[in-house]
Amino acid sequence: MEIILKEDIIGLGFKNDIVNVKAGYGRNYLIPTGKGVIASASAKKVLAENLKQQAHKLAALKAAAEQKAAALKDVALTIAAKVSATGVLYGSVTAATVADELAKLGKDVERKIIMMRDIKKVGDYVATVHLHKDVTVEIPVKVIAEGTEAKADAAVEETPDVEAAAPAVEEEAPAAE
Numbered sequence: 001m002e003i004i005l006k007e008d009i010i011g012l013g014f015k016n017d018i019v020n021v022k023a024g025y026g027r028n029y030l031i032p033t034g035k036g037v038i039a040s041a042s043a044k045k046v047l048a049e050n051l052k053q054q055a056h057k058l059a060a061l062k063a064a065a066e067q068k069a070a071a072l073k074d075v076a077l078t079i080a081a082k083v084s085a086t087g088v089l090y091g092s093v094t095a096a097t098v099a100d101e102l103a104k105l106g107k108d109v110e111r112k113i114i115m116m117r118d119i120k121k122v123g124d125y126v127a128t129v130h131l132h133k134d135v136t137v138e139i140p141v142k143v144i145a146e147g148t149e150a151k152a153d154a155a156v157e158e159t160p161d162v163e164a165a166a167p168a169v170e171e172e173a174p175a176a177e
Contacts, residue, residue: 001026002039004047009035010112014133016047065132072129072137077101083122083145093119093143098127119143
Protein backbone atom coordinates (compact mmCIF):
# COMPACT_ATOMS: atom_id res chain seq x y z
CA MET A 1 0.00 0.00 0.00
CA GLU A 2 1.43 3.38 -0.99
CA ILE A 3 1.09 6.16 1.57
CA ILE A 4 2.04 9.85 1.43
CA LEU A 5 3.47 10.81 4.82
CA LYS A 6 2.16 13.99 6.42
CA GLU A 7 4.94 14.14 9.03
CA ASP A 8 8.37 12.67 9.71
CA ILE A 9 8.22 9.14 11.09
CA ILE A 10 11.47 7.74 12.43
CA GLY A 11 12.45 4.57 10.63
CA LEU A 12 9.85 5.00 7.88
CA GLY A 13 10.37 8.29 6.08
CA PHE A 14 10.10 12.05 6.03
CA LYS A 15 7.18 14.40 5.46
CA ASN A 16 5.82 14.30 1.86
CA ASP A 17 7.59 11.00 1.07
CA ILE A 18 5.68 8.27 -0.73
CA VAL A 19 6.38 4.99 1.06
CA ASN A 20 5.21 1.41 0.72
CA VAL A 21 3.81 -0.03 3.94
CA LYS A 22 1.82 -3.09 4.84
CA ALA A 23 -1.91 -2.60 4.39
CA GLY A 24 -2.73 -3.05 8.08
CA TYR A 25 -0.14 -0.51 9.24
CA GLY A 26 -1.42 2.08 6.80
CA ARG A 27 -5.11 1.39 7.32
CA ASN A 28 -5.06 0.96 11.10
CA TYR A 29 -2.38 3.43 12.20
CA LEU A 30 -1.06 5.94 9.65
CA ILE A 31 -4.34 7.04 8.07
CA PRO A 32 -6.53 7.23 11.25
CA THR A 33 -3.89 9.20 13.17
CA GLY A 34 -3.46 11.67 10.30
CA LYS A 35 0.19 10.75 9.72
CA GLY A 36 -0.45 9.68 6.16
CA VAL A 37 -2.93 9.51 3.28
CA ILE A 38 -3.42 6.97 0.52
CA ALA A 39 -1.21 7.82 -2.47
CA SER A 40 -3.87 7.96 -5.17
CA ALA A 41 -3.18 9.62 -8.52
CA SER A 42 -4.96 12.83 -7.47
CA ALA A 43 -3.12 12.91 -4.10
CA LYS A 44 0.20 12.56 -5.94
CA LYS A 45 -0.70 15.52 -8.20
CA VAL A 46 -1.61 17.65 -5.18
CA LEU A 47 1.65 16.65 -3.50
CA ALA A 48 3.68 17.61 -6.59
CA GLU A 49 1.97 21.01 -6.75
CA ASN A 50 2.51 21.64 -3.03
CA LEU A 51 6.20 20.70 -3.29
CA LYS A 52 6.61 23.03 -6.26
CA GLN A 53 5.08 25.91 -4.29
CA GLN A 54 7.11 25.17 -1.14
CA ALA A 55 10.46 24.65 -2.88
CA HIS A 56 12.00 27.86 -1.49
CA LYS A 57 10.86 27.02 2.07
CA LEU A 58 12.33 23.52 1.76
CA ALA A 59 15.60 24.97 0.47
CA ALA A 60 15.77 27.27 3.52
CA LEU A 61 15.17 24.31 5.86
CA LYS A 62 17.90 22.31 4.13
CA ALA A 63 20.32 25.27 4.40
CA ALA A 64 19.60 25.55 8.13
CA ALA A 65 20.20 21.80 8.53
CA GLU A 66 23.51 22.10 6.65
CA GLN A 67 24.61 24.89 9.02
CA LYS A 68 23.84 22.66 12.01
CA ALA A 69 25.72 19.83 10.31
CA ALA A 70 28.76 22.06 9.82
CA ALA A 71 28.68 22.92 13.54
CA LEU A 72 28.48 19.23 14.49
CA LYS A 73 31.05 18.01 11.94
CA ASP A 74 34.14 18.29 14.16
CA VAL A 75 32.47 17.17 17.41
CA ALA A 76 33.76 13.97 19.02
CA LEU A 77 32.26 12.74 22.27
CA THR A 78 33.97 10.91 25.10
CA ILE A 79 31.54 9.45 27.59
CA ALA A 80 32.70 8.07 30.93
CA ALA A 81 30.52 5.28 32.32
CA LYS A 82 30.66 2.80 35.17
CA VAL A 83 32.18 -0.44 33.92
CA SER A 84 32.53 -3.95 35.33
CA ALA A 85 35.84 -5.79 35.38
CA THR A 86 35.00 -7.47 32.06
CA GLY A 87 34.45 -4.15 30.25
CA VAL A 88 30.65 -4.33 30.22
CA LEU A 89 28.78 -1.17 31.21
CA TYR A 90 26.42 -0.96 34.13
CA GLY A 91 23.41 0.25 32.13
CA SER A 92 24.01 1.53 28.61
CA VAL A 93 24.83 4.64 26.60
CA THR A 94 21.79 5.63 24.54
CA ALA A 95 20.78 8.37 22.12
CA ALA A 96 19.49 10.35 25.11
CA THR A 97 22.95 10.19 26.71
CA VAL A 98 24.54 11.42 23.48
CA ALA A 99 21.99 14.27 23.27
CA ASP A 100 22.81 15.27 26.86
CA GLU A 101 26.55 15.30 26.12
CA LEU A 102 25.95 17.42 23.02
CA ALA A 103 23.85 19.83 25.12
CA LYS A 104 26.77 20.19 27.54
CA LEU A 105 28.88 21.28 24.55
CA GLY A 106 26.23 23.85 23.55
CA LYS A 107 24.89 21.84 20.60
CA ASP A 108 21.11 21.48 20.84
CA VAL A 109 20.10 18.23 19.15
CA GLU A 110 16.88 16.31 19.72
CA ARG A 111 17.41 12.75 20.89
CA LYS A 112 14.79 11.49 18.43
CA ILE A 113 16.93 12.34 15.41
CA ILE A 114 20.01 10.54 16.79
CA MET A 115 20.22 6.98 15.47
CA MET A 116 22.44 4.42 17.16
CA ARG A 117 22.30 1.13 18.93
CA ASP A 118 22.51 1.12 22.70
CA ILE A 119 26.16 0.86 23.70
CA LYS A 120 26.86 -1.76 26.35
CA LYS A 121 30.66 -2.12 26.14
CA VAL A 122 33.68 0.15 26.27
CA GLY A 123 34.93 1.16 22.83
CA ASP A 124 34.54 3.45 19.84
CA TYR A 125 31.13 3.85 18.20
CA VAL A 126 29.33 6.15 15.73
CA ALA A 127 26.05 8.02 16.29
CA THR A 128 24.23 9.25 13.19
CA VAL A 129 22.24 12.49 13.44
CA HIS A 130 19.52 12.96 10.79
CA LEU A 131 19.06 16.73 10.60
CA HIS A 132 17.15 16.74 7.29
CA LYS A 133 16.06 14.30 4.63
CA ASP A 134 19.34 14.84 2.77
CA VAL A 135 21.61 15.97 5.63
CA THR A 136 23.14 13.52 8.11
CA VAL A 137 26.16 13.82 10.39
CA GLU A 138 28.15 11.00 11.95
CA ILE A 139 29.50 11.76 15.41
CA PRO A 140 32.22 9.51 16.85
CA VAL A 141 31.41 8.38 20.39
CA LYS A 142 34.12 6.91 22.59
CA VAL A 143 32.96 5.14 25.73
CA ILE A 144 35.54 4.81 28.49
CA ALA A 145 35.51 3.53 32.03
CA GLU A 146 34.96 6.11 34.77
CA GLY A 147 38.20 7.16 36.39
CA THR A 148 40.46 5.90 33.59
CA GLU A 149 41.51 9.47 32.74
CA ALA A 150 42.90 9.92 36.26
CA LYS A 151 44.54 6.47 36.18
CA ALA A 152 46.08 7.16 32.78
CA ASP A 153 47.50 10.48 34.00
CA ALA A 154 48.87 8.80 37.14
CA ALA A 155 50.41 5.99 35.06
CA VAL A 156 52.15 8.53 32.83
CA GLU A 157 53.60 10.24 35.89
CA GLU A 158 54.69 6.93 37.49
CA THR A 159 56.15 5.38 34.34
CA PRO A 160 59.56 7.16 34.49
CA ASP A 161 59.97 6.17 38.15
CA VAL A 162 59.06 2.54 37.43
CA GLU A 163 61.49 2.35 34.52
CA ALA A 164 64.27 3.83 36.63
CA ALA A 165 63.51 1.42 39.47
CA ALA A 166 63.25 -1.66 37.23
CA PRO A 167 66.93 -1.78 36.13
CA ALA A 168 68.08 -1.38 39.73
CA VAL A 169 66.01 -4.42 40.75
CA GLU A 170 67.44 -6.46 37.88
CA GLU A 171 71.01 -5.51 38.85
CA GLU A 172 70.47 -6.47 42.47
CA ALA A 173 68.96 -9.86 41.68
CA PRO A 174 72.12 -11.39 40.09
CA ALA A 175 74.29 -10.01 42.90
CA ALA A 176 72.14 -11.76 45.52
CA GLU A 177 72.68 -15.14 43.86
